[in-house]
Amino acid sequence: MNPFTYERASDAPAAIGLAKGNAVARYLGGGTNLVDLMRETVERPEMLVDVTGLPDGIEPRADGGLLIGAAATNTALAADSHVRTHYPLLARAILAGASAQIRNMATVGGNILQRTRCRYFYDTAAACNKRQPGTGCDARDGFNRYHAILGASPACIATHPSDMCVALAALDATVHLDGPDGPRSIALADLHRLPGDRPDIETELKPGELITAVEIPPLPFARRSTYRKVRDRASYAFALVSVAAALDLDNDGTVRDLRLALGGVAHKPWRASAAEAALKGRPATPESFRAAAEAELAAATGLRDNAFKIELAKRTIVAVLGNLTGDDA
């Protein structure tokens, strides 16, 4: 770990002021990802601005939506009664991630901006375009079980590892930002980028911009929603594939509306818009679920270790939608 200075911000303007114009300053949430990367010398900030003292409230809005302070811990968000009742997929997604200890430290802002778990990204001896643009990608012909099947590029095949973000993407969440040029908002689904030829640029955040809050719009049918994570051990492992889904059925069993997002498959939380479009107005049957899954994964490509994830994603989508169709959902 390289030496750095540490500052604690009391509010957003103070945080932005401290970091402003300092290319080597980073905001610090729970530190569960950033500090690990600093230990590996993958991240080398010279200044950390601790933003855990910023607002962490979880407040229902008048319209039925929810406003979440960026400093809210993952544990607090998963335990929130409004979340558990109105957005069960979000609570389940968070609880499927990391360990209780890590979730106690991790913040909502940090979770959104956590970086890929590609081992070649972590190992400074490896070639990695994300860590060192232009050096190559050791994952492409290496161990790539956890890597992308959708939206990858020749430069990078990494995945975004967050579970929480998959649920947020399904819920059409908005991320509120503040920064040197003032506040703005961006859809969570638009925040993360695909790797293209610049995998080192992971989000649409401008230098010095801070996540202040996440807002979830009301979605009454999200009461019937869930999150399923498929992984290599029963807990404490990143997703091979995960599915966040909410389903709204007509009385006659037709899909009136749905939300579907995938994790573990791409450089960003993957909103499955093609599947959603294919399923709306169709009967809620395994056949139409499968057809929707096929539509979403039509463009998927597999590599040495991860080709199985294409079929796995399809099957998991079908199973999750099937469960939501059942009476016990």
Place this chain on the structure above:
Amino acid sequence: MSAQSDAAAPQPALPGRWQPAVTQDPMLRKHGAQGYGSLGQPVSRIDGPLKVQGKARFAAEFPYEGLCYAALAFSTIARGRITALDTAAAEAAPGVVLVMTHRNAPRMKAPSLMMSSPTAAGASDLPVMQNDEIHWNGQPIAVVLAETQEQADHAASLVTADYAPLPAVTSFDEARKTPRQLDNLLGQPPVVEIGDAEAALKGAAVQVDQIYRTPRHNHNAIELHAATVAWTGEELRVHDASQLLDLTAGQLADIFGLEADKVRVSSPYVGGGFGGKCLWDHQILACAAAKLAGRPVRIMLSREGVFRVVGGRTLTEQRVALGASADGRLDALIHTGIVAMTSHNSCPEQFTFPARHLYAAKTIRLAQEVADMDMLANTFMRAPGESVGTFALECAIDELAEKLGLDPIELRRRIEPDKDPTSGKPFSARHLIDAYDKGAERFGWNHRSPTPRQRRGGEWLIGMGCATATYPYHRFPGGAARIRLTAGGQVTVSTAVHDMGMGTATAQAQHIAARLGVPLTQVTFEYGDTSLPRGVIAGGSTQTASIGGAVIAATEVFVEELLKLAGNDSPLAGLSLAEVETRDGGIGHCDDAARFESYESILRRSGRDELVCEAEAPPPAEMEAFSMHSYGAQFCEVRVSEVTGEVRVSRFLGSFDAGRILNAKTATSQFKGGIIMGIGLALTEETNFDPRTGRIVNASLAEYHVPVQMDVPAIEILYTDIPDPQAPMGARGIGEIGITGVGAAVANAVYNATGKRIRDLPITLDKLM
């Protein structure tokens, strides 16, 4: 460390001369399994309270005046030479005391390979930081000493190197093209042939002939490898995390050219060993750097460092071919294959060992060879050989049972041998079928459908499997024990052995209380320090029996000394060792309750404050005369998702025949721990060794998947508790058998659930989709 309160008043025991293979341990001869106070009882760990209070001091917790902290920089190529090594930035970094590289390291002799001599402890025989050669990706190229660990870590990250790479063999597929024959397999012949097994296989009515693969594994004990070392002139003090105390001391003395008694190594507490806590480069480098700096040094490897510097279990590719008659007798048993190894170590993962002793077959062919690679020396890891060998063999037995239309337990009943199938020696004790019967009944084996895919709950297919567990009995020669009796009746037994959490100190205190006929509260077991009488290593599940042998010998001296001191004015006058027993805190005539004198009385009358006796264990002749092994039957129930291929072990039962159990609680924990490690072997653990670079990619607990709590179901343990007549205390050692057979039990259950045979571990979900 003193023992805790006694469970029951000790019963009499009989010391008498023990002649291995000729007579039994007198404890067994006189009383059988019963009547030894707390022996066998679930006594809680003596060191438990210290550990939960944080008072048990581990290797990286010993304070020293002027201590500095070490961090390592690692090579990033697998083979070649260092052409430039820039340490200037590291040297200039805050707090740095010095940077040691091959250019300024003290001259040291290379370690000698473990088992090449009685004092050798090297995991490899490469010289350590003595030249510019690189032999594996991750080899230490520099040691940074600094005032704090953080400063050392930072400075180590500033060391840069240039290399002239040489062609390196980092792909197993490449390496196996030029296999190397072994001249021995841990002292056993690498090839065993009885009859013409290939011909018998061809002619057999029913055949199974399959290839099984197991991957590399790495050690991930919770305590990171660590040592605190200090020189005083030509004397070296090492606080290590070790399962190899005396060998480490001897090897370090040899490396640094010191008199053997000038090196003292201690290791009172170890946070998990499993074969990994032996002598690796980090202790040697810490001693060298401490010498160079003239200051004490602490080294604690990072988790990545453990993957780079400490070897793991190597990969295997095994063929098992079984030929059987229609009624389920083996005409041919073939187990052959190859493992990855290096030219600088000798650890061939003896996977053919189980097949040497388990089943009766008319013809047998066993052979293993190695493929040399440019990699870190692989090493022992819980049941090296047996853990992965039983995976292949026991899966093949299951496949054969299915082809024969026999229940797999019934097949094992039919191929149960009456003597050791390859050595022809008699078994000292063998109750494998007993273990199967008890386990099967308790587990509800009769609910298993012989046809796969018959049970399900929702999307989850449910299946059951079983497999044999086995591990050899061993007793290492050369261990000694000292008994010290004080006037107050306190007994202290000392020997330089290890407790890495297994419960050695607790079980041995129980043993000693029983053997000397004193309450557990009056016993102290001293261990973990080379200043004590020479001990044996904690490896190969040998320690308990080895200590037993030494304590028996010391007890004989002790009783004879006491008889001498008792003299003619004692009720014991004229009695010899063979006529007496220890009981009730003293010595008494075996058949005459009235002839008794307490230890205290003998000491008092002879004007002694204490009596100290020491003796070395007799050579392990029992191992020559008998085939001695522990056995077990592992039962597993799994649930496999038909959607995702995810496997969950839903129930597990291990039924063991490991001789007498000395402590029900610590033994059960050992068995369970082995089974949990076996679940990891079956389902999750795999080192990602990049064949392009020879570098381990998942050098982290986040990506190297040991089982977590949710992967582990309730595990039930049964044991026969039948003493082995040839083993000290009747106990055969239990540290490793728990992991054996688990891989196969899980794989066989997966087959029963899904109808899919997975023959390469780990059984990840993609293989079942």
